[in-house]
Amino acid sequence: MARKILKSYEYKPAKLNRGYTRKSLYINVGDLSVQAKDISQMMIDKFVGGKGFDLYYLWHATLPETKWDDPENEIVMSAGPLGGMTQYSGTGKTLVCGISPMTGIPIDSNVGGYYGPLLKFSGWDALELQGKSDKDLVIFIDGNKGLIQIEEDDGLPEDTHLLNEKLTEEYAEDEDDKVNISVVCTGSAAPHIRFGMLNFSFYDPRRKTCRVKQAARGGLGTILRDKKIKALVVKFKGVKPNLNDVADISTINKIGVKYAKEMHDLDQKQNGIRKIGTANTVAIMNKYDLLPTRNFQAGGDPEAVKIYPQVFIDNFITQGIHDGCWYGCTMSCAKTADHFKLLTGPYKGQCVTVDGPEYECVAGLGANLGVFDPRAILEENFYCDTYGVDLISFATCLAFVMECFERGQINLENTGGLDLHFGNSESVLEILHQMSRGEGFGVIVGQGTRRCKQIFVEKFGADPKLLQDIGMEVKGLEYAEYCHKESLAQQGGFALTNKGPQHDEAWLIFMDQVNKQIPSFEDKADALYYYPMFRTWFGLCGLCKLPWNDIVPADNGKTDDPAKVPEHVQNYVDIFNAVTGKSIDKDELIRQSERVYNFQRVFSVRMGHGTRAEDYPPYRSLGPVSKEEYLSRQEMYDKQIREVHGKDPESLSIEEKMLIQRKHRENQFEKLMDAVYKRRGWTNEGVPTAEHLASIGMDLPELLEVLETHENKEK
Amino acid sequence: MIKVNTEDHPWNKPLTVQELLDEKGYIFPHIVVRINGQYIEEDDYATQLVQDGDDVLVLHLMAGG
Ligand code: SF4
Numbered sequence: 001m002a003r004k005i006l007k008s009y010e011y012k013p014a015k016l017n018r019g020y021t022r023k024s025l026y027i028n029v030g031d032l033s034v035q036a037k038d039i040s041q042m043m044i045d046k047f048v049g050g051k052g053f054d055l056y057y058l059w060h061a062t063l064p065e066t067k068w069d070d071p072e073n074e075i076v077m078s079a080g081p082l083g084g085m086t087q088y089s090g091t092g093k094t095l096v097c098g099i100s101p102m103t104g105i106p107i108d109s110n111v112g113g114y115y116g117p118l119l120k121f122s123g124w125d126a127l128e129l130q131g132k133s134d135k136d137l138v139i140f141i142d143g144n145k146g147l148i149q150i151e152e153d154d155g156l157p158e159d160t161h162l163l164n165e166k167l168t169e170e171y172a173e174d175e176d177d178k179v180n181i182s183v184v185c186t187g188s189a190a191p192h193i194r195f196g197m198l199n200f201s202f203y204d205p206r207r208k209t210c211r212v213k214q215a216a217r218g219g220l221g222t223i224l225r226d227k228k229i230k231a232l233v234v235k236f237k238g239v240k241p242n243l244n245d246v247a248d249i250s251t252i253n254k255i256g257v258k259y260a261k262e263m264h265d266l267d268q269k270q271n272g273i274r275k276i277g278t279a280n281t282v283a284i285m286n287k288y289d290l291l292p293t294r295n296f297q298a299g300g301d302p303e304a305v306k307i308y309p310q311v312f313i314d315n316f317i318t319q320g321i322h323d324g325c326w327y328g329c330t331m332s333c334a335k336t337a338d339h340f341k342l343l344t345g346p347y348k349g350q351c352v353t354v355d356g357p358e359y360e361c362v363a364g365l366g367a368n369l370g371v372f373d374p375r376a377i378l379e380e381n382f383y384c385d386t387y388g389v390d391l392i393s394f395a396t397c398l399a400f401v402m403e404c405f406e407r408g409q410i411n412l413e414n415t416g417g418l419d420l421h422f423g424n425s426e427s428v429l430e431i432l433h434q435m436s437r438g439e440g441f442g443v444i445v446g447q448g449t450r451r452c453k454q455i456f457v458e459k460f461g462a463d464p465k466l467l468q469d470i471g472m473e474v475k476g477l478e479y480a481e482y483c484h485k486e487s488l489a490q491q492g493g494f495a496l497t498n499k500g501p502q503h504d505e506a507w508l509i510f511m512d513q514v515n516k517q518i519p520s521f522e523d524k525a526d527a528l529y530y531y532p533m534f535r536t537w538f539g540l541c542g543l544c545k546l547p548w549n550d551i552v553p554a555d556n557g558k559t560d561d562p563a564k565v566p567e568h569v570q571n572y573v574d575i576f577n578a579v580t581g582k583s584i585d586k587d588e589l590i591r592q593s594e595r596v597y598n599f600q601r602v603f604s605v606r607m608g609h610g611t612r613a614e615d616y617p618p619y620r621s622l623g624p625v626s627k628e629e630y631l632s633r634q635e636m637y638d639k640q641i642r643e644v645h646g647k648d649p650e651s652l653s654i655e656e657k658m659l660i661q662r663k664h665r666e667n668q669f670e671k672l673m674d675a676v677y678k679r680r681g682w683t684n685e686g687v688p689t690a691e692h693l694a695s696i697g698m699d700l701p702e703l704l705e706v707l708e709t710h711e712n713k714e715k
Numbered sequence: 716m717i718k719v720n721t722e723d724h725p726w727n728k729p730l731t732v733q734e735l736l737d738e739k740g741y742i743f744p745h746i747v748v749r750i751n752g753q754y755i756e757e758d759d760y761a762t763q764l765v766q767d768g769d770d771v772l773v774l775h776l777m778a779g780g
Contacts, residue, residue, distance in 0.1 A: 270745050281777075287742050510743075510775035516720045517774070552776060557747035558754050562776055 003138065007150040009034040013123030013143055016245045019081030019579040020044065024053070025124040025148070027139060029227050030071055030131025032150055039125055046698065050080030051108045051539035052596040053126045054097035055603060058106055059702070061130055064606050068101040068219065069226050071132045077184075077215075078126035079116030082579055083542025085328070086241050087256030088571070089263065090544030092117050092326020094200060100218035100499070101194040102393070102448050103476040105604040107218025107499050110539055112325030112334065113200030113211075114182035117542075118143060118236040121243050133228040140171065143236035153230045158188035159386040159436075161352060164201045164210035167233050177237065178203040183210070185231040186221030187388030192438035193446025195393035195478075196221030199385065206321055207338060209353050213325050216390040217502055218477060225388075239327060247581030255571050255578075256328070259547070263330040266551055273550055276309040276317060277333040278359040283308045285363065285482070290509060292368045292483040294422045295399035296472055296620055297629050299483035303372040307362050311374050316340065331547050337378050344429045345383060346436075354382045363481035364395030369402060370422030380428055387436045389446075392502075396478035397449045398431060400471045409462040416441045449473040469619040475500040475609070485623055486636075487513040489524040492672050495617040496528060498600045498610075504545065505532040511563055525675035534569075536593035541576065548572075595698040598681075598688045605687055606706040612673060612686040623665040627654050630661075637661060685714075718770045726767045732760040735771065747774040 014021040022044075026035040039053070047056045054076040061074045077096045085091040094116025100107035119127055122143020129139075136153035157163045164183045172178040183201040190196025198215040242249055267274050282304070285291035289299035305311075313319065316337040325334040337354040357365075357377055365380040366372060384391040398420075404410045405420035412419065418427045418441055434442025444455055449471045456462035472479040477500025484490040489512035494501035508527050511517045518524045538545050553567045560566070569586055577583050584592070604610025624630040630637055631654070638649035641657055644664065649657060677684055681692030690707055693699040717726045719739060730738070732748055732755055748755040749772040755763050765771060 284743050287740060507777065510777045514720065514741075515772070515774050516722065519721070549776065552745070556776070557774075562747050562774060565776075 003151040003154045005149050005151050006137070007032040007034065007148075009148040011036060011123065011146045011148065013146050016120070016243055018247055018581050019244045020049070021120060021123050021125050023123055024057070024078075024126035024128065025141075026128045026130070027148070027150070028131035029129060029133040029137055029139075029150070029229060034148055034150075046595055046700070047599075048081065048540040048592050048596070049125060050078050050083070050093075050542050051095040051097060051110075051536070052599075053078040054095055054108065055106060055596065055600055057126065057128050058097050058099070059599075059603055059606075061128065062099060064608065066099055066607075068099045068104065068223060072130060073099045073223060075129045075220060075223055075227070076126060077116060077119070078542075079120045080540055080542025081244075082575060084117035084120050084239075084244060085252065085575075085579070086239070086326075087252050087328055088259055088575060089324075089329045089331045089547040090326075091328065091542065093538070093542050093544050094119075094215070095539045095542070096198060096215040096220055098218075098220055098223045099607075100220075100477070101222045102219050102450075103500055103609075105475065105499070105607050105609045106600060107220065107477075108539060108600075109198070109215035109217045109220055110504065110544075111198065111200045111215035112202075112213035112544065114202040114326065115184050115200045115232065115234055117239070117326060118180070118182050118234045121236045121239065122234055129227065129229065131227065136228050136230045138167070138231050138233060139229065140233045141235070143234060144238070156230055160185055160187045160199045160212060160388060161210070161386045163231060164199070164212065167231055168201070168203055168210050171233055171235050175205075175208075179205055180237040180239075181233065181235050183231050183233050184224075185388075186224050187386050187436070189387035189389050189432070189435035189446065190221040190225045192443050193389065193435050194219050194222055194448050194451070195390040195397075195446065196225060196388045197390040198224060199388065202325060207336070207353060211325075211334065211336070211353070212355050212385055213334065214385070214390070216392060218499065219390070221388045221390075244579055246579045248578040251574055251578040255574055259571065260330045262553060263547075263551055266554060267331075270552070271550055272309070273331060273333050273546070275319060275335075276313050277323075277335040277356070278546070279312060279357050279362045280309050281359050282362050286367075288514065289486070290483050291363055292399075292481050294370045295368060295403040295470060296479070296483050296485070297403070297626070298632055301367060301372070304367055306372045307366045307374050307377060312337075312357065312362075316374065316378060329544070329547070331544075331550065333546060340378055340382065342379060342382065344379065344426075345433050347386075352382055354378050355385060356381045360392050360395075360481045364392055364399075365428070368395050368399040368481060369425075369428055371425045371428060372423070373425055376425035376429070380425070380432065383429065383432045383436075387432060389432065389435060392480055393448060393478040394432070394445075395481065396472050397452060398428065398445055400449050401445055401452060403470055404456060404462060404467065407466070409466065410456055410460050414441070414456075414460045448476065449478055450476045466625075469625045471618055472620055473501070474617055475614055477501060479621070482507075482509065484509055485621060488668055488672055489518055489527055491617055491621055491669060492524065492528050492676055493531075494621065495615050496673065496676050497532070498597065498604065501617075505535055507531075517563070521671055521675040522679075524672060525679035528676045529679045530564075530590070533590045533593040533597060534564075536597050537572070537589055540592060540596060543572075591696055594696050598693060598696065598698055599703065601682075601688055602703045602706050605710050610687070612677070612684070615673060615686055617669070619662065619666075622669055623661050624658060627658070630654055630658055717765060717768065720771075720773055726765070729764045729766060732763045732765060735765050736760070736773065739773070741773055741775070743775045743777070745776045747776060748772065749774075
């Protein structure tokens, strides 16, 4: 390796105590300054760690008018106090935040791979990257030596699978040392699109290759390349069970062993996630009418059997290998298709390892694009990853574009000759290759749904009302892959989120639509209070959500509230206390989240967003936009017309029935907003109140100042 | 008539819990069944009968995607 070193910084790695190093690392790639900061007790008390620390730093680094590509915007990442444990499943997550190129407000993304834990063991609870470089850089941290080097790129590859292999090879002393390296990078598409994502690597000694997990949402990879950072590399040798120097190791060991036994005994029966990862639910979603198909028009398709989990298991996915994205994860869901031969693009003919497919991949790149071909899905999966493309935004945006094409809103001339009928996987792949090359219609698609709507209307004469109805984005971020128009609670679960419609805040479809457990607005609002707060906590602590409820104790069904999985919630409380030496209970767990959740909402308000006006979903999220959609569920919709509205459907035209449905559903959503804001302690405009902030111990002066300014503006 | 998750469902003859799940298309493997509030063990799905007038809850335990 002969890269020019632009800056060297030596430090004494801080010792961990009870989950924290109490140090964070600040690097400005514009002036190459490096600084070690102290993490205050206030930060730990109010923000806990992970996403909490990220948002705190981001707030203080930026101004209300900061845009995603301003130098002061940051990428901040942190593993959280529980991050890097090895005794309990799902404890190696890193939380990454920045002002998003998609939404203009803070985005947060939760990612596996080794970078965050190794960063922490290298002495840093968090990393802030600010400024803009004029040349491509690699930032290397050696956590054993206490050395940071900023190096000038000497022609490293652009795409993830090549870049990771090269950097891992370069920084490792030998094959055994490769597991001690983790790389964060994006791919060749990221500079040309807004939804470039970050890949976090971990070396897989069984397959002898670098694997990746993604901080996918919101364009964090686009920010990385805008700063001209090519890659972050961390090296730390010596991962062992108690590097966090926890308060009570025996409690952690006991809970860890119990959970591992549950996983061993119950996975096959409950989920089979260890065979196929999260794609295990594709068949379920199809059967329950929830698999988004052809831009969320339908909730399933007979052809979906071709992309069922068993097809991938039988033909593509390597079995019998432990596949955790961090040490000690017995859920082991990070599956791969190995020796997969590519048929298109710059790597055509090469055999590669494809990380996945995860559920969102099969649902998004498959059913939602009308592609019921498992081979094509895996190829799309590979290219999204190596090019650095957020596959959820890509799939949801392209599904919208394809529907525009099918409905004659755009044509072959507009697409540069690409036939974008649903199901045309060749065109899907070509769009991806165009994104990588930075040319053609792919670059327009890469601007995301919100901007595509504008371009199609202004340049191609498309119908703005139709595009508004079928473009599946809120706040500028694309929806995750669930067809949810029959679940009012989930409509809120997507639209009433801080960052935009990602399912990591709340997934309530079964509780609402199938179980009918939350019938009233108050019930739904309660769920839209509890679950987002509970799930925010994973992001504060460095945890993966999956081990919470993808496997549950055998007697979970006998508990009072099985959906919450009370025993696992108690595990988290006990582990948090055992790591940090604190003594929280399950209510304080929620309060910890609530502080950060409200902080994030006020952060958006500070940037001129974060209000009711921006929480409205497109109508496709709420009900049938087209006649075909109505007809596909006619029996159910007619029954609603009869029972809810007391009208005879036989005496009404489809247009009249659609109008009745629309008015009703939009009205229901308004009522849901009222109930949710009230439950969250916000005004009817969706803004947290000063009283509520005081009641949760989050009445920090900077937040109150924002609320005051906002109030004055409203007057 | 029986109730399944608060909604009316036709009942023509005694049927087992498993038959009811099949009839409803409830293939999700991760569920809890209660009849008139009483928890039914999974091992009993094939034998436990649902009678006319029963109030059946079939809770699908997925609160997170
Ligand atoms: S459950 Fe899957 S995603 Fe979560 S930590 Fe384990 S391997 Fe990673």
